[in-house]
Structure formats: C-alpha cells, structure tokens
Amino acid sequence: MTTLRSIPPRVTWITGSGPVRRHVMFCLGAGMIYGMTAAIMAHSAWLGLISTGVFWLLLGCMAATFLLFFTLVRSGWSQRFEDPVLAFPHGMVSILIIVLAYVLIGEYRGDTIILLAQAVAVAMFRLRPRQCLLLGGWAALCVSLAQFGLVWSGAPGFSWQRGLTHFTVSAVSLMALAVVAMWISAMRVRISRQADELRQTLVQAQALATTDMLTGLLNRRAMTDQLEAELARVSRSGDPVCVALIDIDHFKKVNDHYGHRMGDEVLRAFAALAQGDLRQVDQLGRWGGEEFLLMMPHVDATQAWVAVERLRNRIAAHPMGDSGTLVVTISAGLAQFSPGESLDRWIERADQALYQAKQAGRNRTLIAETPPATTSTPVPAQPTARGPAPVVRLQPSSP
Ligand SMILES: Nc1nc2c(ncn2[C@@H]2O[C@H](COP(=O)(O)OP(=O)(O)OP(=O)(O)O)[C@@H](O)[C@H]2O)c(=O)[nH]1
Known part of the structure; x- marks a missing residue:
C-alpha cells in the first residue's frame, strides 16, 4: 500500500x-x-x-x-x-x-x-x-x-x-x-x-519506567540502556568512556541515627548536588540503595578521576539535613572501558575499585586498572559472564 x-x-x-x-x-x-x-x-x-x-x-x-x-x-x-x-x-x-x-x-x-x-x-x-x-x-x-x-x-x-x-x-x-x-x-x-x-499517559508511563522516584535520576534499567548505547558508540568511535560507582559512606548510620526520612533527604541532596556538578554529557543514575552509577563519555580514567574527586569534595563540603549539620562522604570506584570487554565486566571492575576504596578507609576515589583490549568487536552485556578478578591499583584520593 x-x-x-x-x-x-x-x-x-x-x-x-x-x-x-x-x-x-x-x-x-x-x-x-x-x-x-x-x-x-x-x-x-x-x-x-x-x-x-x-x-x-x-x-x-x-x-x-x-x-x-x-x-x-x-x-x-x-x-x-x-x-x-x-x-x-x-x-x-x-x-x-x-x-x-x-x-x-x-x-x-x-x-x-x-x-x-x-x-x-x-x-x-x-x-x-x-x-x-x-x-x-x-x-x-x-x-x-x-x-x-x-x-x-x-x-x-x-x-x-x-x-x-x-x-x-x-x-x-x-x-x-x-x-x-x-x-x-x-x-x-x-x-x-x-x-x-x-x-x-504514555509519556508519564515512560518517565515512570525510566526514572528513580526518590531522586529523579535515571533508574538502573534506564542507566543500563544508556550504558549499552554508549558501548555501541565507543566500539565504533574508539572514544574513551568511564564509569564510576559511587556509594555514600556509612549510610546505614544516617538512617539509624536520623531516621529514614533524613536518609531519603541525603539521597535527594546528593543527586541534586551531583547533577549540578557534572557535564551535560555525563549520565548519573541510581544503581540501587545508596549506590549511584556515573557514566562519563569522552574522558579517560585520569580526567574522570578529577571530575569524581571534585564531586567527592563538594559533597564533603556541603552539610545536609534540616539543621545543616550532617556531613556525609562518598567513596567511588572508577573504571575506563577497555575495548572488547562486556558491560558486566566493566561495571564489575568499577565495583571492585569501590570495594577497595571502602576497605582503604572510605572518602576516596580509586581507579581500576584497565585490562588490555581483547577485541574491537563490541561484546553485548552477558548477565552471567564473569572474567578473572580485575586488578585494582590503589590510588589515594589526595595526592
Ligand atoms: N533512607 C533510605 N535508605 C536506604 C535506601 N536504600 C537503601 N537504604 C539503606 O542504605 C543502607 C546501606 O547500608 P550498608 O549497605 O550497610 O552500607 P553503609 O552503611 O553505607 O556502609 P558502607 O557502604 O560500607 O560505607 C541500608 O541501611 C539500607 O536500608 C533508601 O531509598 N532510602
């Protein structure tokens, strides 16, 4: 027809x-x-x-x-x-x-x-x-x-x-x-x-399906879509791209001492501060609980580290809560995408770096060592695929 x-x-x-x-x-x-x-x-x-x-x-x-x-x-x-x-x-x-x-x-x-x-x-x-x-x-x-x-x-x-x-x-x-x-x-x-x-209604339903209601950030599903789209792009262009997994330190204590309402307030405040601090092309999503995932296109690990550190310092310098006396800190694990690795593996390296940052005393940003490129062909996300444990090079947050 x-x-x-x-x-x-x-x-x-x-x-x-x-x-x-x-x-x-x-x-x-x-x-x-x-x-x-x-x-x-x-x-x-x-x-x-x-x-x-x-x-x-x-x-x-x-x-x-x-x-x-x-x-x-x-x-x-x-x-x-x-x-x-x-x-x-x-x-x-x-x-x-x-x-x-x-x-x-x-x-x-x-x-x-x-x-x-x-x-x-x-x-x-x-x-x-x-x-x-x-x-x-x-x-x-x-x-x-x-x-x-x-x-x-x-x-x-x-x-x-x-x-x-x-x-x-x-x-x-x-x-x-x-x-x-x-x-x-x-x-x-x-x-x-x-x-x-x-x-x-469709527009609202789409917003609900992709937005985290508490913080207004992208939810995990929408963030995963963004990551997959970015992987497809960089596998063609060869552009660097980094992810940072960011976690609020001792968040359980915030909940326990100040109540869940304050906990929610801290999550919202973190989201607002972070969004005001990032570039337009950066994407921040709530990855789960008090953990956030930041994707930074067009930058390598060193440049991304500077950006995450700036955010970390900003959060630490910004008292939250009704009385403005609650100071929270964040830890971050950063990983630059290595051509050929899967999405899961990439995130896992960032997660390992975050774990190391917590172990090293919190309130810092660590970079996961980038493994050598395996292939230039993009590897789609495989939920069950797991490579060898990533090597994490500890890097102190303040030189
Ligand atoms: N208020 C509030 N709390 C949440 C939310 N999601 C997760 N949590 C809480 O976040 C806390 C996370 O605690 P842990 O995983 O022990 O981590 P932590 O206390 O931040 O400790 P470290 O990460 O090791 O620094 C738990 O108490 C969860 O109940 C939320 O949406 N709102």
Whole structure:
C-alpha cells in the first residue's frame, strides 16, 4: 500500500510535508468532488439540459474557489487558525456556488439540492458541532432566499409550490444531516481528547519506567540502556568512556541515627548536588540503595578521576539535613572501558575499585586498572559472564 510517507517527490511538491500535507489532502478531496460535479455539468451541457454559458460560469466559480482555498492551505497561511483546512468558510462558499447553480440551471434545478447535503457532509469531518449546525442553517437560508428571488422575479417554470417542495426537501435533509454531523463531530472531538490523554499517559508511563522516584535520576534499567548505547558508540568511535560507582559512606548510620526520612533527604541532596556538578554529557543514575552509577563519555580514567574527586569534595563540603549539620562522604570506584570487554565486566571492575576504596578507609576515589583490549568487536552485556578478578591499583584520593 502506498502511504503518504512514500509518495514520490513530485507529488510531495503538490501536497507539501508535515502537518500541511494532511490539510492539503483534505483540500484535494474537495477538489475531486468539484471535478466530478464539473463532469456531470459538462455532460448535462452536452445533452442541452443546461446552457453552455451557465456551465462555464459555474465551472469558473468552482475552479476559483478550489484554487483560492488550495493556495491558502498549501502555502501554510491557514496554519494559524484552529481549523487549518478552512472547512467552514470553504463549505459556506461551496454552498453559495450550489445555490447559484440552483438559480441559473433552470428546469433541472431540483437536482442541485442533493449537492447542498454533500457540501455539509464533506465539511462535517472537520467542523465542531456548532459549526455543523451553522453550515446547515446557512444552506437553508441561501436556498430560501434564492427561492424567494425566483418567485419574486417570476422565473419561467418556477412556482412557489415547486419552491416549497425544494425547500422542504432541502430543509429536512439538511436538518437530518446537521444532526448526524454534530454527532460525528462530537465523537471526533471526544476521540481526539482521548488520544491526547493516552499520549500524556504514555509519556508519564515512560518517565515512570525510566526514572528513580526518590531522586529523579535515571533508574538502573534506564542507566543500563544508556550504558549499552554508549558501548555501541565507543566500539565504533574508539572514544574513551568511564564509569564510576559511587556509594555514600556509612549510610546505614544516617538512617539509624536520623531516621529514614533524613536518609531519603541525603539521597535527594546528593543527586541534586551531583547533577549540578557534572557535564551535560555525563549520565548519573541510581544503581540501587545508596549506590549511584556515573557514566562519563569522552574522558579517560585520569580526567574522570578529577571530575569524581571534585564531586567527592563538594559533597564533603556541603552539610545536609534540616539543621545543616550532617556531613556525609562518598567513596567511588572508577573504571575506563577497555575495548572488547562486556558491560558486566566493566561495571564489575568499577565495583571492585569501590570495594577497595571502602576497605582503604572510605572518602576516596580509586581507579581500576584497565585490562588490555581483547577485541574491537563490541561484546553485548552477558548477565552471567564473569572474567578473572580485575586488578585494582590503589590510588589515594589526595595526592
Ligand atoms: N533512607 C533510605 N535508605 C536506604 C535506601 N536504600 C537503601 N537504604 C539503606 O542504605 C543502607 C546501606 O547500608 P550498608 O549497605 O550497610 O552500607 P553503609 O552503611 O553505607 O556502609 P558502607 O557502604 O560500607 O560505607 C541500608 O541501611 C539500607 O536500608 C533508601 O531509598 N532510602
């Protein structure tokens, strides 16, 4: 099936792109109806049912109306309105042309009545319920005025009885159509509102699925996605990238002495401070409990160490809690990605470095020694894959 996305460039030139395209397609639909009406009129003129002059006049009116609305929509000018298709004014002008045909066609004018219903039917897919009613009323008003004029001017072959029949037929069918149009329009508005709500819910659900509710940071799952994406990138570019596992020291004591509420407050404060301290490209996520994972693209271990140390000093210098007297420290284990290693292995090296940092007295950042590259092919994360224990080179936090 040919979709709008796959239409060739020559057609795109006519339809435009983006939101304009959808609106132009509606205009082109109306243009097709004009075309079919013109064909029926041409056939009637050929049979001698309507005069050639009237045919050309009506054809000119239809072509001018179509071109005017097509230009307004295709140029994007109509985008400023609530209905960029301009269905309401377009419907009003179409009804005027149909009524003009009703007046000019003569003996067979009754056949044009059905076109009024068609104009309202086409527009109803774009109009609000009130506009549907107004358009139906506009059609009834125009027909009755035309009939009044025909009776008053004594048009040949037209009597008030015939006019009354036409009016009744058009009024009844327009009324019925206006009611259906209002119903469809109300349903359309409801569906569009529900679609908006659904979109919002989806955005919220996505946020919930990727965000840690306490700190507002990425959760472990989202962080893992980021790490995998980064691994795919660096395996192509060969760029350095580091991770740091950061753990709040003696966090259990914070909970035990000050309560869980304060513990939560410390976690939130750490997240806020860290985010304010990092570069835009760095990604920080809550890895679990009081442990955080920081990914730092484009930097090697030495540069990353400087950044983590800056963060460590900042945390240590920032008293937390209601009274502003609680000072917490952090320990961090840092590992630079070695081409060819798995995600698990990489994180595990950082974890080992963190463990060593804790063992060495906490409040410090240690770098895991980077093993030699094994292959340039990326190795996907294997939850069960475990390599030999990583070597951790202890590096004091303050030279
Ligand atoms: N308030 C709060 N506490 C948490 C949360 N998640 C984990 N914890 C607590 O964090 C504490 C972690 O304690 P430990 O694993 O013993 O670590 P620690 O006390 O920080 O000791 P070291 O890491 O060795 O410095 C536990 O008491 C957990 O209950 C949380 O979301 N909020």
